[in-house]
Amino acid sequence: xxxxxxxxxxxxxxxxxxxxxxxxxxxxxxxxxxxxxxxxxxxxxxxxxxxxxxxxxxxxxxxxxxxxxxxxxxxxxxxxxxxxxxxxxxxxxxxxxxxxxxxxxxxxxxxxxxxxxxxxxxxxxxxxxxxxxxxxxxxxxxxxxxxxxxxxxxxxxxxxxxxxxxxxxxxxxxxxxxxxxxxxxxxxxxxxxxxxxxxxxxxxxxxxxxxxxxxxxxxxxxxxxxxxxxxxxxxxxxxxxxxxxxxxxxxxxxxxxxxxxxxxxxxxxxxxxxxxxxxxxxxxxxxxxxxxxxxxxxxxxxxxxxxxxxxxxxxxxxxxxxxxxxxxxxxxxxxxxxxxxxxxxxxxxxxxxxxxxxxxxxxxxxxxxxxxxxxxxxxxxxxxxxxxxxxxxxxxxxxxxxxxxxxxxxxxxxxxxxxxxxxxxxxxxxxxxxxxxxxxxxxxxxx
Numbered sequence: 001x002x003x004x005x006x007x008x009x010x011x012x013x014x015x016x017x018x019x020x021x022x023x024x025x026x027x028x029x030x031x032x033x034x035x036x037x038x039x040x041x042x043x044x045x046x047x048x049x050x051x052x053x054x055x056x057x058x059x060x061x062x063x064x065x066x067x068x069x070x071x072x073x074x075x076x077x078x079x080x081x082x083x084x085x086x087x088x089x090x091x092x093x094x095x096x097x098x099x100x101x102x103x104x105x106x107x108x109x110x111x112x113x114x115x116x117x118x119x120x121x122x123x124x125x126x127x128x129x130x131x132x133x134x135x136x137x138x139x140x141x142x143x144x145x146x147x148x149x150x151x152x153x154x155x156x157x158x159x160x161x162x163x164x165x166x167x168x169x170x171x172x173x174x175x176x177x178x179x180x181x182x183x184x185x186x187x188x189x190x191x192x193x194x195x196x197x198x199x200x201x202x203x204x205x206x207x208x209x210x211x212x213x214x215x216x217x218x219x220x221x222x223x224x225x226x227x228x229x230x231x232x233x234x235x236x237x238x239x240x241x242x243x244x245x246x247x248x249x250x251x252x253x254x255x256x257x258x259x260x261x262x263x264x265x266x267x268x269x270x271x272x273x274x275x276x277x278x279x280x281x282x283x284x285x286x287x288x289x290x291x292x293x294x295x296x297x298x299x300x301x302x303x304x305x306x307x308x309x310x311x312x313x314x315x316x317x318x319x320x321x322x323x324x325x326x327x328x329x330x331x332x333x334x335x336x337x338x339x340x341x342x343x344x345x346x347x348x349x350x351x352x353x354x355x356x357x358x359x360x361x362x363x364x365x366x367x368x369x370x371x372x373x374x375x376x377x378x379x380x381x382x383x384x385x386x387x388x389x390x391x392x393x394x395x396x397x398x399x400x401x402x403x404x405x406x407x408x409x410x411x412x413x414x415x416x417x418x419x420x421x422x423x424x425x426x427x428x429x430x431x432x433x434x435x436x437x438x439x440x441x442x443x444x445x446x447x
Contacts, residue, residue: 036184038062040170042156042355043191045074046095046132047386047409049139051189053099054410054417056148065183067152069175071140074193077133079215085132086242086291090123091407092132096139098410105142114138126292132406152183158356159188161381168381171355187420190384194349201238202330203337209236210342217247217344224254227342232261236340240270244346245294245303248317252301255316264317265340267332271305271323273298279396287393287401287408351388365392365402368416383420385413 038060041052048068055064072078085092096102096115106115114134121127144151157180158171170183196214212235216222227233237247248266255262275298276289290298298304302311308319320336322329337343360373363384368391370379390402391412403412 035063036167036186037065037150038185039187039189040065040067040156040168040183040185041189041191042067043074043193043386044068044071044140045191045193045386046076046136046406047193047413048074048189048191049136049143050095050098050406050410050413051191051385051417052143052149053101053139054413055189055421056101056143056146057099057417058421061148063148063150065150065152065185066143067154067156067170067172067183069153069155071144071151071153073133073136073140075215076129077136080218081128081130081133082219082221083129083246084293085126085129086294087126087405087407088124089118089121089127089131091405092118092127092135093123095406095410096135098407098414101143101146102139105139109138109142156183156355159354160357161379164380166380185381187381187383189420190354190382190389191386192352192354192384192388194351194387196243196345197348197350198345199347201333201337201343203333203335205338209234209337209340212342212344214243214247214344214346217250217346218243220250220253223250224258227254227259227262229259230261232263233259233342234263234265234340236265236267236337236343237346238267238343239346239348240268240273241346241348242290242294244268245273245290245298247344247346248303249294249297252313252316262316265320265336266317267320267322267336269322269329271321273304275299282396284395284397285399285401286395287403287405288399349387363389365390368412368420383416385409 039055041048041055041064044066048066052064052066070078096106096118109115114131115138118127118131118135121131143149152172152174154172154174156170157173159168161168166186168185168188170185170188172181172183173179174181198211212226216226227235235251237244237251248264251262251264255264274285274289275295276286276291277284301313302308305319305321308314311317320332322332361379362371362373362376364371368383368385368389370382370384371377372379386409387404390404391408393401393403395401
């Protein structure tokens with residue numbers, strides 16, 4: 001499968017103008033401070049844009065507040081534009097045409113634009129996330145012009161409610177100011193995103209190895225600049241996830257093109273990598289298996305333990321076995337990590353911290369609602385979606401997974417958001433297995 005590389009859009013498709021638009025509208029809407037919105041959507045990435053699009057489907061005229069720090073399409077558009085997608089182009093098209101508000105943006109945007117460029121690509125292939133990021137920016141720009149949408153550029157610092165949760169009060173700090181304003185809303189939707197997880201590992205000696213952030217490692221142009229081509233350098237890569245394999249791929253390409261003195265130590269618990277498999281019209285390991293360029297690279301380079309002895313990467317990559325339990329894993333780190341100069345952790349993502357609520361919550365991955373952790377009753381009008389709050393699904397083999405991806409967010413929101421608008425409460429008292437505790441901005445499995 002060939003990944004299509006990004007193509008520059010025509011000059012008149014001015015995606016960069018969108019933040020100025022939102023800034024202008026933010027200053028124009030001071031009259032809305034204190035007004036009661038039908039909803040506040042927090043987050044400007046793929047999930048936040050999808051949530052806003054679905055809430056606009058209700059056919060009402062009530063204003064919806066949209067809060068973000070940038071309105072530039074989230075991390076996909078701003079940080080992951082050099083990452084190859086793990087989904088086919090057709091799914092980005094399905095996302096972009098799923099709701100009326102998106103279709104209106106597409107129809108009103110001069111062509112060629114981000115959508116028409118995507119539509120012209122082979123639909124059964126993957127592509128650079130640059131294309132998807134451009135699409136998000138175009139949709140964000142168009143939604144900011146929607147008469148029902150009021151953009152607030154800045155941070156939500158606190159979220160509180162009355163005893164019956166009929167009205168939510170959001171403390172808002174506008175970008176570039178210290179002043180606090182208050183927004184009132186019937187509903188709050190968290191699409192607040194996640195950040196690469198970083199943890200302390202055994203074997204760290206003072207400040208060595210130095211940490212290279214995963215976001216940087218997923219951007220080849222930045223990664224190349226972060227490592228000296230003339231100094232003998234050893235880089236540790238931690239993990240066997242999709243992101244970890246992409247990092248290995250980026251590092252190997254750098255070694256072969258410009259950094260011959262670079263050596264890689266790959267720390268992995270997985271003797272055998274997991275791949276997404278298409279069989280009888282079903283996808284196995286859809287959310288946990290390798291896809292696209294990462295899968296092709298792993299297979300071609302024979303990264304599994306049983307085939308690595310014959311890999312062409314053995315002169316570049318040392319495979320460090322961390323399987324066998326916590327003790328053996330710690331021993332592997334203590335033995336091998338001190339010899340590394342740099343370290344990249346690709347071990348997952350941690351949800352970004354939520355605004356202060358003075359309340360412990362549980363999240364339901366089937367409905368997108370939250371529960372009060374103490375009373376285990378539904379918190380009316382509070383919802384979540386996206387990578388921080390994904391849908392939990394069961395794949396054809398019976399394994400539970402979290403559904404993360406543009407169209408997966410859209411499918412989930414199309415299913416549950418109509419109930420949010422109706423403020424229908426779901427009975428969750430007998431379903432502890434689908435709940436997760438939300439505390440201090442992190443998610444941990446409950447029950």
